[in-house]
Amino acid sequence: MLQITDLHYRYPTSTSAQLTVPSFSLEAGRHAIILGPSGCGKSTLLHLLAAILTPQQGSLHVAGTDLRALTPRQADAWRGRTVGFLPQKLALIPSLSVFENLTVAAYATGRAPEIVRATELLAALGLADKATAKPHALSQGQQQRAAIARAMFNRPALLLADEPTANLDDASCSASIGLLNTQAAAVGASLVIATHDARVLAALPDAAVLRLGGTA
């Protein structure tokens, strides 16, 4: 699922921050935890894995695709088909209902939205009665579940989650990781979680761990 070799990334606007990623590979269907302190580059690596950013050096293959070989347009199409993303700031669209926040994800694939899938996902995530609500009317936990449903809508091969347990108590932390794990398993996706939270290691004991040291 993932093959990372000698990967380097530097933000074009920054002269100092440079991310260096150790070589790492992950089989399809297996899960990984990207672990490291604040500012070490976890979110940046997730953006590289989603082909939102392009590395300057090294090779990066995800789900059988050489991401460095993609044009920006090809990267957009590949991402829409392949990746589900749960950002730290959930980024639900405030003017759309919860249901519409899911179905809008279909536009990234160029296919018509599957209405039945949206209904089933919302039910599976305990949000059946929130389909017509706007995101602001949901609790924080409900908003995260809606964002997980949106990430899963296109049945991604790779589910990326950025600090999904930040500010959660222990019970909510294990519920959140459990949901991500269950949803990934339902479509055979690999789950990759970026976190500085050691509780995630305990919640996913079989996950491979990629430690990031920091920027140089």
Ligand SMILES: Nc1ncnc2c1ncn2[C@@H]1O[C@H](COP(=O)(O)OP(=O)(O)OP(=O)(O)O)[C@@H](O)[C@H]1O
């Ligand atoms: N758009 C950007 N332009 C320039 N530098 C950036 C940009 N985004 C992040 N950085 C820098 O890159 C480094 C890695 O940031 P990143 O957000 O990937 O870290 P992180 O490990 O996810 O941190 P946190 O756990 O606090 O979210 C930091 O030094 C940050 O300041």
